[in-house]
Amino acid sequence: MTAVIELIKAREIFDSRGNPTIEADVILSDGTMGRAVVPSGASTGEKEAVELRDGGTRLSGKGVSTAIKNVETEINDALHGVSPFNQAHVDQVMIDLDGTPNKARLGANAILAVSMATARVAAEETHQPLYRYLGGTDLELPQTFHNVINGGKHSDNGIGMQEFLITAVEKTSFRDGFEKVVNTYHTLKKVIEDAGFTTGLGDEGGFAPDLHSSEEALKMLREAIVEAGYKPGEEVAIAFDAAATSFYNADTKNYDLEGKTYTPDELSDYYGGLLDEFPEIISVEDPYGEDDWENFEKFTKKYGDRVQIITDDNICTNPDLIRRAIKEGMANSILVKLNQIGTVTETLEAMRIARKNGYTTMMSHRSGETADTFLADFTVATNAGQLKSGAPARSERVSKYNELLRIEEELGAAGARLNKFPNDIDAD
16 A cells, blocks of 8 residues: 555754754654755845744744644645655645745745655655655756855855855866865865954855955955865856845945945946956856846846856746746846745746756755755756855755765766756756
């Protein structure tokens, strides 16, 4: 007899920032269990699916006991006796049960925890690794991007832009590329110390020195790459996430960055200057605010044939918003976050739309992460091509990279992604 969902349990645990989050267990009629934990972001777009928090005074209002109750009552009852092997059906049942456009009633955190745990228990039941159950065959390891200098909302320093990342673009294997990143990361620590700054870590494991500008951060990255023995742009390249919503001035329609005010056109010229000065920059994320579609589109027209331009806050892994972004030509890549949309199925749909229209995809962690390695398996399963999951530091970040090392061992040479940037697109 085929096993069905018998019981769904949930509990309140804590993420890497010490905030409450949901862990869900989906238990089948034969006793097989799948478990998953939901992350949480600090820099969140206004279009994201809604995390349900308790409010009040306990845990600064961030408790998730109400969302847990929703898992163990309404969601548990609705999915009792349902097959775990039809992920789309499981997810649609929860979407219909919630009945809101942004999962605000039951909570996107409640729904996603069960969605992910269902995928995991189905993989367990079929005796397959999660990446194999979700992805089948012909899978590849991703190009990984590592946030090694934190600014913006991820730190308390004077850097206005949020993330400065490195990626190994020339490698003989995933392990070889990761070792290049690790070597550069440790060299960067010495570069920062030699410059007289402290090397405290931000939310995502990157250093957060009290620099005064983004140019300083980029210069330090270049220096670290060279001192580690690599060629900037050829062996180890740079990317940045401006997270421009955080410095957009809604009253003036300008951007206030690091003590200066830029009109949208001036900001475009500023970014262009960075690309000229640092040709090793290969990817730019959210150069304009989440509602500034017009200037985002202009920027893509100007620089889209030169670098990868990722949209995150504007589309929030939402299929409808991705269709609009594609129609308006506002980027050439999307960032993908499971908890922005709230189910595995909707995330897959978002990626399908993007790839069908020639956009690259980058899977992403959140600043409030856990040790759950679902993201690593999901990235491989979908052949996302790219992943950013923080610096090679802090266990909730490194757990993803260690899982990729295990997957590489299982896939062997067939899983290698060598000298591929941006990722190849296989249109659906």
